[in-house]
Amino acid sequence: MKRRVAQWVVVAFVVANLLVVEAMFVAYGEGKNGVLTVAKFFGLHLAMTMMFQILLVSRIPWLDRRLGMDRLTRWHRLIGLTLFWLILLHFSFVIAGYTRLGGASPWQTFLDLAGVTASLLGMCAAAIFLVVIGLSVRWARRRLGYEVWHALHMLLYVALGIGLVHQALEGTTFDATGATIYWWTLWVLILTNLVVSRFVVPLWRNAYHRFRVAAVVPESDNVVSVHVTGRHLDKLPARAGQFMIWRFLGHNNWWQANPFSLSAAPNGRSLRLTAKAVGKTSAGLRNIPVGTRVFAEGPYGAFTELHRTLDASLLIAGGVGITPIRALLEEAAGDVVVLYRVHTMDDAVLLPELHALAQPRGARVHVLTGRTGAGSPPNTPFAPGNLLALVPDIAQREVYVCGPTPMTDAVIGSLRALNVPTDQIHAERFSLA
Template sequence: MTATAAPGTARTAAHRRPRAAPRWWKDAGGAAAGLSLLIVTALWVYNGGVRQIGDGGSTAITAVARLAGLWASDLLLLQVLLMARIPMVERAFGQDKLARWHRWTGFTSFWLMLLHIVTVTIGYAAGTTNVFVQLWDLIWTYPGMLLAAAGTLLLLLVVVTSIRAARSRLRYESWHLLHLYAYLGVGLALPHQIWTGTDFAGNALARGYWWTLYAVSAGAVIAYRLALPAWRNWRHRLVVSKIVPEGPGLTSVYLSGQRLGELPVRAGQFFHWRFLDGAGWTRSNPFSLSATPQPDMLRITVKNQGDGSARIATLKPGTRVLIEGPFGKLTGESYAGGPVVLMACGIGITPLLSLLGELPYRSGEATLIYRARSEADLAFGAELEWFAAQRGVRVVHLAGHRAGRASWLPASLAGQADADVLRQVAPQIAASHVYICGPEEWAGLARAAAVEAGVKPARVHTELFAW
């Protein structure tokens, strides 16, 4: 921080900000996903699926197995596309929403896969052999089934570790590493339909559809998870410029590089970061920008919550940095002025700080509500004072442990209604754009309070600190 400006408030006009995604992108993405399932179902019908259901018996069971397997395969590939980090898709939906859809699609495809395995085994075994003997025979003798069995086990590992109770017991770094096995699982589970699938091997239309979907999925991963990050890192060559302690367990990293003004990033977004400082550099961690991006500087602020984040405080100036991104929809793309309320909890203050430097509010129009467990956990005091003095931001600190009920408020205010307190600290709340960032449960409660206080749901923008 300088005497005249807070980080990220100067020279913002020189930085290239990406335009807002056209609204039709969302409709096109949803329609494409729905159309893919309709095509799969139509190909199954064309291949005799409905007629075989009518035949009854083992033929009907096998037909159900085929449809479940086709839906599972289609959803598995849609999963890959959801998290392939395609810029058009990321800008339209945001990674928060994509991650939720990815999770729901993953669980749905896994249960459909199990249904496929059970029904195809029962259908093949009907009246002839024990189902367990039949399952072993399918795995051991049918082309591609050993690979499919291995892929199914890997996907089971990913599904189990994605359940909320299991995720809460894993470090982010461990969970992320295990989750990468999903790609291998998909790669192993799908090829058996090429060799033995009735709806693939005997139908030219089906072969054309599936090969196209395979190629698009694989191409998206290669282009956007490998090639694009490699090109950006080569072009921008980020390095650590300086390290600044911000408070207990809180560290800011200032980064410099080449042509940073060309990065298509906005305040409020985040990158996945890898610091080339020794062992562990291969594991990425998502950190939001904590200052408005500048042509010659980026800043992130990290809380010590695990192995990856604990290393941040020990980084040395000159350390090379690899990035993947930007991601996130917590941006000012839909804000053109007027009242704005920013609600932060804990480390959720970081993207909101960057937004304070970019949003075009006038003096007196912006209110920042900063929630923390204690006064000692409140950071960026001097910087927030600058925003209050120079840009007329009203800063409201709410420190203290959680209320005894489900509330975004501290215990000291637990006797008041959530929405009433919000109206008190931000009188213009109903007419405001509201930006919320913090832990998942807290953010959900803050959003509910904002809507109850009169904010239109479309004007509530959230970023959840969850994985």
């Protein structure tokens, strides 16, 4: 229910402002000719799409705890394609419109516009956006390390600033004072949310809590846990199942940050993250000196018991996706079943902790090993029939799933086949685990 309310709030905000802006465009948005009017139409919707994109990544706590950064980021990625086409359409119609207005060739028109400060800034902003969006498509994203991809995304703040200056210098979208005030007030509200949530709050929290590494504990050859302490951690609004974005100062460059889940329920005294060595930052965690200062953003995520409405729950983890599941088990009450998917028992990190937490709670832990599809009959632990055999009352449970994307997709598909209500399914993708 909380998730649906948040979704409707976002939709209502976007639709209401879109209708107002559409009405203002009809009344005050006429360009110098018909083609330039179309160019202004696409430019206006390009700016509105940018506003929505900023809203989705502002990490507003109320939205994040109900929808989760996982879902918000997915929407942000999908809308990025719309942004791509709106940039191309706006640019194309501007060139076509001024070509018709001035009578020069399209290439000469482009050169003439590039000599105008406002137009040149718009071109620069568009170029940055197109490059970053192009590098965010699945084919390119898979070939970039998280740190490189994250650093490239920081260029979008530069493009945003340039684009705002471009809008201010153009100043011709609405030929009415009231409409102009409304438009820039909307931008101020959106940007204020971004600055407060993404910069002011993290800076204040880190100054207040003063996070430091307290211990580094290897869990296996390629998995390590880092214990972090600080001041007044009982005031940090963290819950089991959430994650934080971590920077270890002096150990890596400041732009190298990674999202790691809390692998233990927050206790007001310390925080723990557990990570598998899959990239440069995560691979170097076991070498972090005790006492290292930590800059942490968050906590983030809706993968918590905030949405739970039933007493019984099913916690499903794959690989290092066990980290938020282990934290949830520590906080869980009622009838709990844990399914832990790994290739071999040697890969089942934190398993002793799972058993220690499960025993006093009467929870059941099932470790599912073997490669998917191997053997005869094929090993398919998350097929609908196999899930139902392990958990006969699965449709009467809250289900939490965290693991690699193929596993998560397979589990969700089986849950739907078993008629588990959508509101009872809570998934966190491996990329944020």
